Amino acid sequence: MFCEKAIEIIRELHRMGDGQLPAFNEDGIRQVLEEMKALYEQNQSDVNEAKSEGKSELIPTIKFRHCCLLRNQRCIAAYLYDRLLRIRTLRWEYGSVLPTNIRFHMCAEEVRCLKDHGEFEIDDGTIILLKKNSQHFLPRWKCEQLIRQGVLEHIMS
Amino acid sequence: ISDAMSDDHDASDMSGGDDGQEDVMTPSELIRKLEEAWLNEKFSPELLENKSERVECVMEQLTHMEANLQRVRKGDMKASVHRMEIDRIRYVLSSYLRSRLQKIEKFFPHVLEKEKSRAEGDASFLSPEEFAFAKEYLANTETYLKAVALKHMPPNLQTVDMLKAVPEPCLDSFVFLRVRARQENILVEPETDDQREYVVDLDEGSQHLMRYRTIAPLVSSGAVQLI
Numbered sequence A: 001m002f003c004e005k006a007i008e009i010i011r012e013l014h015r016m017g018d019g020q021l022p023a024f025n026e027d028g029i030r031q032v033l034e035e036m037k038a039l040y041e042q043n044q045s046d047v048n049e050a051k052s053e054g055k056s057e058l059i060p061t062i063k064f065r066h067c068c069l070l071r072n073q074r075c076i077a078a079y080l081y082d083r084l085l086r087i088r089t090l091r092w093e094y095g096s097v098l099p100t101n102i103r104f105h106m107c108a109e110e111v112r113c114l115k116d117h118g119e120f121e122i123d124d125g126t127i128i129l130l131k132k133n134s135q136h137f138l139p140r141w142k143c144e145q146l147i148r149q150g151v152l153e154h155i156m157s
Numbered sequence B: 001i002s003d004a005m006s007d008d009h010d011a012s013d014m015s016g017g018d019d020g021q022e023d024v025m026t027p028s029e030l031i032r033k034l035e036e037a038w039l040n041e042k043f044s045p046e047l048l049e050n051k052s053e054r055v056e057c058v059m060e061q062l063t064h065m066e067a068n069l070q071r072v073r074k075g076d077m078k079a080s081v082h083r084m085e086i087d088r089i090r091y092v093l094s095s096y097l098r099s100r101l102q103k104i105e106k107f108f109p110h111v112l113e114k115e116k117s118r119a120e121g122d123a124s125f126l127s128p129e130e131f132a133f134a135k136e137y138l139a140n141t142e143t144y145l146k147a148v149a150l151k152h153m154p155p156n157l158q159t160v161d162m163l164k165a166v167p168e169p170c171l172d173s174f175v176f177l178r179v180r181a182r183q184e185n186i187l188v189e190p191e192t193d194d195q196r197e198y199v200v201d202l203d204e205g206s207q208h209l210m211r212y213r214t215i216a217p218l219v220s221s222g223a224v225q226l227i
Helices: A004-015 A026-053 A056-094 A108-129 A137-148 B002-006 B027-043 B052-071 B077-106 B108-116 B128-148 B212-221
Strands: B174-179 B183-189 B198-202 B207-211 B224-226
Touching: A004 A026, A004 A056, A026 A056, A056 A108, A056 B128, A108 B128, B027 B052, B027 B077, B027 B224, B052 B077, B077 B108, B077 B128, B108 B128, B174 B212, B183 B212, B207 B212, B212 B224
Parallel strands: none
Antiparallel strands: B174 B207, B174 B224, B183 B198
C-alpha cells in the first residue's frame, strides 16, 4: 500500500518519547522520495494518455496517486519539522553546545540550520540583554550553561 | 529597592520614549510595569505587543543600580541585598524576553504575517531584533526542508505553505485574570438559537478564569492583568 513507509518513519519518531532525538532516518526518507518519484511519473504518463486519447477513466487513478503524493509530502514535512522542534527544545535546555551523542543523531542540514539559527540567537541575546554593559551577567550565565553541560562544577564556598 | 535606586537622582526621572502613556515613571513603577508585562506575556497564549521602551528603561535602570553598587562600601550588608535585587530584575527581564522568543519560534509564520498586515500607524508586535530573528528563523526552516527533502520531490510539490503547516496559537485557552478597571457588558457567549447571550460585568479587583479570546483586548489596554 502506498504511503506506508511515510507512516512508518513518523511512528518511529513518535515512539521515542518527547525530548529524545533518534538517529536521522535517511534511508526511510529516501524510500518515500523514491515512491513519490514513481507515483509522479506514472501520473504524468497517465495524464498525457488521458489528454491525447480522451481516456477519462484514468482520472480517478490520477487523483488517487495525487492524494498519495500529498500525503507523503505532508508526512515527510511533519517528520522533519518534528525533529526540528525536538532539537529546538534540546537547544533551549543545553545552550549553544549540544552533547555529542545528540549531535551524532543529526544530519548535516540540521546542524547547519541549528548553527545559523544559533548564531543569530546569540547575537540577538547579546544585543538585547547585554546592551548596557553587564560584565557580571555574562560570566554567570555562561557558567550556568557550562555547569549544565557538565563542564564546570559549582563550588559552594 | 529604595536605597540603590534613589542614591542616583537622575535615575528617578525617566521618560518612556514615544509611548505617550508612560511619560515619567519612578523606578519602582517601572519595575512594577515590567513585572506586569512579564506575567501577561507568560500567561497569554499569543504574542503580545512589544514593550521595547520599557525594556530599554529597565536596562538603563540596571546600569544605574550597578554603578551605585560599586560605590557602596565592600562588606556592607546592604550590598548583598541590592545585589539580589539587581539579579531579580535581570531574571524577570530575561524571562520576559525568553517568553517572547519562544512564542515567536512556535508561531513564526503567523507572527510574521501579523506584522506584515498591520496598518502603518499601529504599534509593532515585534522589536526590530525580534523581527529580524523571526525572518531568519523562517528562512532557515525553509532552507532546511528544501535541502533535505523538498528539492527531491516532484516539481509541483516543492513548497510547503508554512501558514497552513504551523499551528496557530489557541486563543480559546482559558486564562486566570485580575480586573484592574471595572468593565461592563463583556460578551462571554453570543446569542444563538439555543441560548440567550451571556454577558458579565467585571468588578475592579475581582479574579476570573475566562477564555483568552473574550478578554484579549482588555489585556492590551491594561484593564485586566493575567495571573
